[in-house]
Amino acid sequence: MATIWAYEHVNFCSFALLVFGILVFLMFQIVKKLQYYHNRESMVDIPPGSPALPLIGETLQFMAAINSGKGFYEFVRIRRLWYGNCFRTNIFGETHVFVSRTQSAKTILNNELGNFTKRYIRSIAQLVGYRSLLCADHQHHKLIRSRFTNLFSTTSISLFIKHFDQLIVENLRSWEHKSTVVVLDEALQITCKAMCKMLMSIDSEYKLEILQKEVVQVCEAMLALPLRIPGTRFHKGLQARKRIMSLIEKEINERRRGIGANNSQDDFLQRLLRVDDHDKACSDATTSLTDAEIKDNILTMIIAGQDTTASAITWMVKFLDENQEVLHILRNEQLQLASKISTQSFLTLEDLNEMPYASKVVKESLRMASVVPWFPRLALQDCVIEGFRIKRGWNVNIDARSVHLDPTVYGDPNKFNPSRFDDEPKPYSFLAFGMGARTCLGMNMAKAMMMVFLHRLITTYRWKVTDPDSSIEKWALFSRLRSGCPVIVTRISPDSDGFKP
Numbered sequence: 275m276a277t278i279w280a281y282e283h284v285n286f287c288s289f290a291l292l293v294f295g296i297l298v299f300l301m302f303q304i305v306k307k308l309q310y311y312h313n314r315e316s317m318v319d320i321p322p323g324s325p326a327l328p329l330i331g332e333t334l335q336f337m338a339a340i341n342s343g344k345g346f347y348e349f350v351r352i353r354r355l356w357y358g359n360c361f362r363t364n365i366f367g368e369t370h371v372f373v374s375r376t377q378s379a380k381t382i383l384n385n386e387l388g389n390f391t392k393r394y395i396r397s398i399a400q401l402v403g404y405r406s407l408l409c410a411d412h413q414h415h416k417l418i419r420s421r422f423t424n425l426f427s428t429t430s431i432s433l434f435i436k437h438f439d440q441l442i443v444e445n446l447r448s449w450e451h452k453s454t455v456v457v458l459d460e461a462l463q464i465t466c467k468a469m470c471k472m473l474m475s476i477d478s479e480y481k482l483e484i485l486q487k488e489v490v491q492v493c494e495a496m497l498a499l500p501l502r503i504p505g506t507r508f509h510k511g512l513q514a515r516k517r518i519m520s521l522i523e524k525e526i527n528e529r530r531r532g533i534g535a536n537n538s539q540d541d542f543l544q545r546l547l548r549v550d551d552h553d554k555a556c557s558d559a560t561t562s563l564t565d566a567e568i569k570d571n572i573l574t575m576i577i578a579g580q581d582t583t584a585s586a587i588t589w590m591v592k593f594l595d596e597n598q599e600v601l602h603i604l605r606n607e608q609l610q611l612a613s614k615i616s617t618q619s620f621l622t623l624e625d626l627n628e629m630p631y632a633s634k635v636v637k638e639s640l641r642m643a644s645v646v647p648w649f650p651r652l653a654l655q656d657c658v659i660e661g662f663r664i665k666r667g668w669n670v671n672i673d674a675r676s677v678h679l680d681p682t683v684y685g686d687p688n689k690f691n692p693s694r695f696d697d698e699p700k701p702y703s704f705l706a707f708g709m710g711a712r713t714c715l716g717m718n719m720a721k722a723m724m725m726v727f728l729h730r731l732i733t734t735y736r737w738k739v740t741d742p743d744s745s746i747e748k749w750a751l752f753s754r755l756r757s758g759c760p761v762i763v764t765r766i767s768p769d770s771d772g773f774k775p
């Protein structure tokens with residue numbers, strides 16, 4: 275009897291287990307189906323993109339593009355071809371959407387609904403500092419920007435033009451004795467000097483050389499994997515940042531204590547410290563910049579102003595070499611101007627206003643080169659762009675380069691044609707310096723530097739580019755020519771070139 279009872283009991287348990295198993299299986303299937311419908315619903319109108327691997331996403335492909343001669347923009351270009359104007363990807367564990375229509379650029383850069391804020395990838399923020407204009411949150415950004423805007427007044431720019439012209443004239447003098455001149459190297463030296471002089475009155479060749487090397491390390495780390503492991507590119511960048519920070523800190527301390535030759539200079543640092551001390555005296559602590567803010571932003575200005583402008587100058591020299599008819603028109607304009615201005619004096623802002631064609635050459639070079647190829651933003655809430663749903667927390671990047679090369683925006687976009695700027699470009703189609711609240715602070719300064727450089731180069735030398743390679747430098751945040759644009763130069767003879775001083 276006990277055996278039969280035990281037998282029935284085992285049977286019952288097996289049956290119950292089987293039913294339980296079937297129920298669990300059915301429930302699992304139902305949940306899966308529901309999840310599928312839910313996901314399908316939420317996937318329906320997000321931008322197209324590759325099915326990303328968890329965490330890694332397309333980071334490896336992104337890194338491979340940075341490490342190739344085509345530059346990281348290649349990553350964007352290929353996906354635009356695959357998925358269209360608006361696509362989604364996953365880099366460093368985050369979702370990134372790229373958009374490339376002028377209408378989207380307008381919506382995002384105008385940011386009337388407050389849906390977006392600027393955000394660089396974490397590695398960049400760690401290198402320039404979280405108090406940098408490039409990374410600060412909305413309120414913080416407003417305060418810092420207002421402080422720096424004053425420093426870019428017309429008076430400052432006029433003074434800067436004179437200093438910059440002086441630097442160019444000195445630098446170009448040495449070109450004649452070189453068998454080959456690498457334009458990017460020279461331009462980086464000049465712009466680094468110009469920025470350091472303007473910001474902190476640094477003149478010493480030794481200090482400048484060290485600082486330039488440190489800045490290069492910071493820039494090279496910007497797109498690297500954010501690994502704080504000694505020996506990695508990122509770690510080297512962080513170490514370089516530390517050294518730059520202590521250099522600026524030393525400068526601030528010396529000025530506060532009244533030590534050093536730069537104490538009486540009227541440079542950006544001195545003006546920031548003056549405002550700062552004045553504010554503290556007025557106990558208006560809320561608007562004064564802290565030393566940490568000053569340091570992060572001095573570094574930001576060096577990086578934002580040096581590398582970008584030097585790259586733009588280099589592209590401009592290459593484009594002009596490839597377009598001799600444009601160079602001819604430009605040369606005529608510049609030689610005419612040269613005959614009007616005194617050979618003894620330096621260029622002025624008024625002189626630059628007399629260079630309409632050079633101004634268009636600068637714009638066209640910036641359009642074709644798109645030195646800052648994309649502008650990163652963070653979606654603060656769910657919204658719709660180009661008919662696609664964008665989720666809060668996603669990174670949305672404006673693909674300026676695609677806008678600049680869009681044939682529906684610029685006819686024959688790959689042709690270097692400065693005269694296309696005879697008419698004002700369509701709204702939000704010329705994005706070399708961005709637009710809206712985050713427009714480049716140094717825009718007028720950068721244009722002035724490019725024009726001064728053009729004037730002096732054209733009225734001093736003829737040049738020939740010896741390496742026509744258009745590959746982009748690896749690991750560069752801004753589009754830079756890998757060859758650096760090597761040229762051979764011949765000094766212009768005033769008589770044969772119609773130059774009458």
Ligand code: HEM
Nearest residue numbers: 578579582583586645646649706707708712714715716720
């Ligand atoms: C040809 C040279 C230059 C180019 C192509 C360029 C381009 C740009 C672009 C596109 C932005 C906006 C990015 C965005 O909206 O996300 C920007 C921002 C900025 N640029 Fe430039 N720039 C150049 C030169 C300079 C110079 C000379 C300086 C300063 C001395 C400078 C300082 C800045 C600063 C501080 C910002 C951040 C502005 C903010 O977020 O409020 N740039 N630049």
